[in-house]
Amino acid sequence: xxxIQLDKIKTYAKNNHVPIxxxxxxxxxxxxxxxxxxxxxLEIGSAIGYSAIRFASIxxxxxxxxxxxxxxxxxxxxxxxxxxxxxDRINIIHGDALETNIDGKYxxxxxxxxxxxxxxxxxxxxINLDKNGxxxxxxxxxxxxxxxxxxxxxxxxxxxxxxxxxxxxxLKSNEEFDTEFLKIGDGISISKFKNNxxxxx
Numbered sequence: 451x452x453x454i455q456l457d458k459i460k461t462y463a464k465n466n467h468v469p470i471x472x473x474x475x476x477x478x479x480x481x482x483x484x485x486x487x488x489x490x491x492l493e494i495g496s497a498i499g500y501s502a503i504r505f506a507s508i509x510x511x512x513x514x515x516x517x518x519x520x521x522x523x524x525x526x527x528x529x530x531x532x533x534x535x536x537x538d539r540i541n542i543i544h545g546d547a548l549e550t551n552i553d554g555k556y557x558x559x560x561x562x563x564x565x566x567x568x569x570x571x572x573x574x575x576x577i578n579l580d581k582n583g584x585x586x587x588x589x590x591x592x593x594x595x596x597x598x599x600x601x602x603x604x605x606x607x608x609x610x611x612x613x614x615x616x617x618x619x620x621l622k623s624n625e626e627f628d629t630e631f632l633k634i635g636d637g638i639s640i641s642k643f644k645n646n647x648x649x650x651x
Contacts, residue, residue: 475635503534515541516541552575552578
C-alpha cells in the first residue's frame with residue numbers, strides 16, 4: 451500500500467518538477483533513523499510530504515512534525531499524508547519556518563527548505579534538538595555546483611551556491627556542533643552536539 455502511494459508521489463514530483471530527496475540520500479537517513487532509535491522528527495520543508503511519509507512509515511512509534519510555507523505544496527502534502535493514513539503521526543504546519551515556533555525536543559531535525567536560509571534554520575531550531583540528536587541537511591552538493599560552479603552561468607544559481615558554501619563553512623567552524631559531510635544523494639551533513647554519544651551508521 452505505502453509503496454504504491456510513494457510511487458505515485460514520485461511520479462507527481464517528476465511531472466511537476468518538485469524536488470524530493472534522491473534515493474541514496476533518503477535511504478541513508480532511513481537507516482540512520484532505524485539504527486539510532488529515532489522517534490521524534492522535525493522537518494523544515496515538507497514539499498509534497500515525500501520524506502515525512504518515508505520517515506513515518508518506518509514504524510508506528512515515529513512522529514513527524516513538518517513545516518511548509520508554499521500553499522500548493524502544503525495542500526498536496528496533506529493529501530499524500532492522508533492517502534497513506536499517516537495523519538495521526540505526521541503533523542504538517544502551513545507556515546514560514548522562520549516565523550513558526552515549535553515546542554519540545556526532537557531526535558532528528560531535517561533541513562530541506564530554502565537553501566539561502568540554511569544558517570537561520572539551523573540557528574533557530576537547534577534549541578529543539580535533543581542532547582543526543584542530530585541535524586541533517588540535504589542538498590549541500592546542489593547537483594555538483596558547490597564543488598564546481600563552472601557548470602552554470604546563471605547568476606541566481608551562483609548566488610545560491612555561494613550561500614550553500616557559506617553554510618558549509620558555518621558548520622565546519624561551529625563551536626557547538628561536530629559535523630560530518632557525506633557525498634550521498636545530493637550531499638548531506640550530519641551535525642551533533644560536541645561530545646554526544648549518538649551512534650553513527
